[in-house]
Amino acid sequence: MVVAIGFEGSANKLGIGVVKDGTVLSNPRKTYIPPAGEGFLPRDTAKHHQDHVIKLLKLALKEAGVEPKDIDVVCYTKGPGMGAPLVSVAVVARTVSQLWQKPLIGVNHCIGHIEMGRLVTGADNPTVLYVSGGNTQIISYVQRRYRIFGETIDIAVGNCLDRFARLLKLSNDPSPGYNIEQLAKKGNKLAPLPYVVKGMDVSFSGLLSYIEERAETWLKNNEYTAEDLCFSLQETIFSMLVETTERAMSNTNSNEVLIVGGVGCNLRLQEMMQAMANERGAKVYATDERYCIDNGAMIAQAGSLMFTSGQITEWEDTFCTQRFRTDEVEVTWRT
Template structure:
């Protein structure tokens, strides 16, 4: 009989539930897992507003039972066929994480199944490797709460560089709030669409410090430009060479170009250090076409390849938790009720990657 697991993800404003099937034999290559269901519901706030932990947790509590039922129905799997219940243990927002872990504990006890806690970033990486076939890439993990450059070594995913303050997704989301553009389907997506219409590059602070980067100063600077633009204040930065004014689209374009160039720089440096020609982009911001294009140009110059997934797998989802959790379960990992405490801070390199021996 194959192995089956159900995964629950709710570290931010997206609640996801997925059911995955693994073959009985040990997974030794990519594309061997079978995605049976992958359902998701997103908590969306009005334009100009972020999502608060309390309200997000309420959304997850309201939807989790319905999504679990839907995922099992789509997968055509009964609870007694499952081998384990996998859940995001961190990192993430405290209240939403807690809502989901309570649901995971409840169904695990109801159905007499073991629990497996999963690091959110590890879920992204393993799902990305499974879907794309990247064997041992340098990983760029870019999301609303995380920005890291990672490479695997000796059963750990080692962090080579990361943000020193806010994550790239958070930077884009907060600028979207400044512009008061819609939060559906996501602020970053709407920034991307505006950026495609921008034609003029506005110079912004470029802050790379070794293998790390900083984005709070960039955000503050572009926010001030946006406020001056809306209020009609005189600002030399907002006047083009031909005397015309910079547009909102130009600001979105410039913000993307600046922070994506920073990400490409530190990723290329990591590739050179570890001698890799593969780049895997994971996390919600990984869906951005311009980021994929810029990273692809860099990889091509190095005779390398870029790997990325679509919104089904790069945006937070339950199937990545089911997959990474089942990999751990098959190598003996179990999470007791006493150990199933979620945490907002859970470093990627804290996880022992027991299922990889290369």
Template sequence: MVIIVGFEGSANKFGVGVIKDGEILSNPRDTYISPPGTGFRPPDAARHHRNVALRILKEALTEAKVKVSEIDAICYTKGPGMGAPLVSTAVVARAIAQLWKKPLLGVNHCVGHIEMGRLVTKADNPTILYVSGGNTQVVAYSKQCYRIFGETLDIAIGSCLDRFARVIKISNDPSPGYNIEQFAKKGKKFIMLPYVIKGMDMSFSGILSHVTKLAKTKMGSEEEMAQFKNDLCYSLQETLFAMLVEVTERALAHTGSTEVLIVGGVGCNIRLQKMMEAMCEERGARLCAMDDRYCIDNGAMIAQAGLCAFNAGVRDKLSDCSITQRFRTDEVDVIWRIDYKRIKAGVI
């Protein structure tokens, strides 16, 4: 029996999760929310993380009914993410690990999302769409590495949605993307927007510029403007998600996988899940999707990825337990996974 405590704080959410041999014992988190029409500043998010860290840790341990003596290791988000929040989270994790005399492991945030998705959905060897505020990637496993088949060339899809929410003054509570989803449900007219796919990569900055210009130049009555806002949210979602589905479908065809796993905060969008599900049905594949408990940044995903690494024998020196804002998904040695193609070929 191995028990891992994971700390996540790469952006505006701070979470602590406790995992015991793949069972989620607890997963509380707290979100820093900025006023409507604004984004959040990394120093403010870092201050929030420091203020709530001990409370969230206590909640996690109390809910999990775990004693300090039973914990095998502490894990934290090493990157990618925003510098100040990452540092605050790493400092808390380092302090706790030394205070409790436990091994400390740095975890890749993206791999944390993937391993959480595989755990919750029971996905075997899926093609993965990772969509969040800071990342947009289409990923598949091969030869002990999560390889990137396609990604954003500029801003992430979550960042695109968040920035547009600021333009039209949508609330950040509980999140800009969620509120755009609700406005989109009331959209009646599809407005043509740029559709930018280059090979297997996507670009969102031009779409954001175009839809921002439309939002700022439209004139009309209060009722007309309200409906126009709904139509823009609807059109933006449809365009962005169609791009994601197209690239994911190409990767699915290339890998020969029969599963698509959606992870990351944007992944809990119901419209995205329905569009992806329609594609999967046409290809005889299964959609593996989750709700906001596991899609949105959380401590349990870091604990689960840490558990995989810990069981595979990974141990980090305290001096190596720093942070990095740029830590690509394909830089991680995924030594805990089996290479399915090599097994089929009879190599292993």
């Protein structure tokens, strides 16, 4: 029986979660929301996390009904992510580990998403589409590694959506991607946008530049509404993601898809993936905003699995890294 506490702060979400043998006891989260038309800067995001992390830690313990003595292992996001926010939260995790005299485990952010998705949905051995503000990867488990079959060669899908939301001056509350999704539901005219799939990889930077250069003219001349442009952007980039995911499934003879990451909450993406899966006789697994958006419980869950399989992060290795590849981690907890 393992009780793990997880600290997540790789981007604008600060989360602390407590997990006991696969049961989430608490999972509070605090989001830094910048003004409309602006992104979140590392310095400001780190300050937000520093201001709220102690309150959130107390809340996580209170909601879980546990005390420090009940915790078996402290887990934190080692990377990937934004440097300043990562470090600001890791410092607290290291301090807590020393104060409570508990072992410490550095968790790969993406693997946290995958293991939380597998836990919540019950997916066995799925092809994983990991889509978030900073990451876009298509992943399959092969020979004790989460292998990256395809990925973005430039910016992430969430970053593409966020930057277009800034152009339209959409609110960042609750998130730019969510507000694009709501506008897209009212759009029905498809604008011709670049569709860039290169084998198993995708590219979004050229598509973003193309729509940014033309959006003002299109809106001014009433060729397309803002709703149409959000609809067009979603349809195009999600089609690219579904195509490459299906190709990975074909390569691995997979009949399961698991969508994880913040963009994975998008119901249109889930709908398009389901249509593809139906044609293949496959099943789609997805989670809601409690677990697809960055949270502390996913770090606790992945860290708990690592801990029970014998992994511990040596003290000199408890640093953070902005570039931490998913396939760098040996998956010792799966057979």
